[in-house]
Amino acid sequence: MTRVEFFTGPAIAPQINRLSALRIAVFQEWPYLYDGSLSSEQGFMEGFAQSTTAGIAIAFDGDEPVGASTCLAMTEEDDHVTLPFREAGLDLSKFCYFGESVLLAKYRGQGIGVRFFELREAHARTLPGVESTTFCAVQRPQSHLLRPADAIPLDNFWRRRGYLPTDLICTMRWKQVDSTEKVENRLRFWTKRL
Ligand SMILES: CC(C)(COP(=O)(O)OP(=O)(O)OC[C@H]1O[C@@H](n2cnc3c(N)ncnc32)[C@H](O)[C@@H]1OP(=O)(O)O)[C@@H](O)C(=O)NCCC(=O)NCCS
Numbered sequence: 001m002t003r004v005e006f007f008t009g010p011a012i013a014p015q016i017n018r019l020s021a022l023r024i025a026v027f028q029e030w031p032y033l034y035d036g037s038l039s040s041e042q043g044f045m046e047g048f049a050q051s052t053t054a055g056i057a058i059a060f061d062g063d064e065p066v067g068a069s070t071c072l073a074m075t076e077e078d079d080h081v082t083l084p085f086r087e088a089g090l091d092l093s094k095f096c097y098f099g100e101s102v103l104l105a106k107y108r109g110q111g112i113g114v115r116f117f118e119l120r121e122a123h124a125r126t127l128p129g130v131e132s133t134t135f136c137a138v139q140r141p142q143s144h145l146l147r148p149a150d151a152i153p154l155d156n157f158w159r160r161r162g163y164l165p166t167d168l169i170c171t172m173r174w175k176q177v178d179s180t181e182k183v184e185n186r187l188r189f190w191t192k193r194l
Helices: 009-027 038-049 079-087 112-126 155-160
Strands: 002-008 055-061 064-073 095-103 132-138 164-175 182-193
Touching (some): 002 009, 002 112, 009 055, 009 095, 055 112, 064 112, 095 112, 112 132
Antiparallel strands (some): 132 182
């Protein structure tokens, strides 16, 4: 039996170790292809747990976390994430940023991803001044060699949650499962007015 719970602040900390392993496992797959390390993941999560605006939805099967999805006030995000918003003259304080969603494959298609959006949007509504939510998705060519034959683009899933793609693009560098060095990836922002 799966359930999804939402955690903020200090309540995130006890989940960090098991969540980091889960995130690493799903990040290695399509579409992230991120070859991460447990220590950098734990470092990220520890910093995240200290933020007063951070929230994380976690899906559990019994006691075991099987999926997670983060959010944070855009004002607290890293410069490389906020750059396109600042360049476009947008007010960061009006946005809540939704970070990565990860869910083990066997739990997909059961409504957990929908719940991740509902819970994060409910959290965003509690943040003073926030009017919109946003996330960015890595852009991968259809012809990418590591694209699974059965991979379904999430564009329609996001549109059905009320999100629209924007012209805002950020770049992030990470070491991929198919590279020896860090690779620059382009990610497109999608937004929704709450
Ligand atoms: C993105 C991801 C979290 C989506 O999660 P998911 O749990 O498979 O998605 P859901 O099951 O909630 O939704 C998929 C569809 O099933 C439907 N659905 C199936 N069972 C449902 C239920 N019991 N309750 C509600 N919706 C249900 C949803 O409504 C949705 O259809 P719709 O878009 O037509 O409304 C998941 O695919 C994943 O982890 N992918 C790999 C990592 C990734 O790509 N992350 C995002 C990159 S930015």
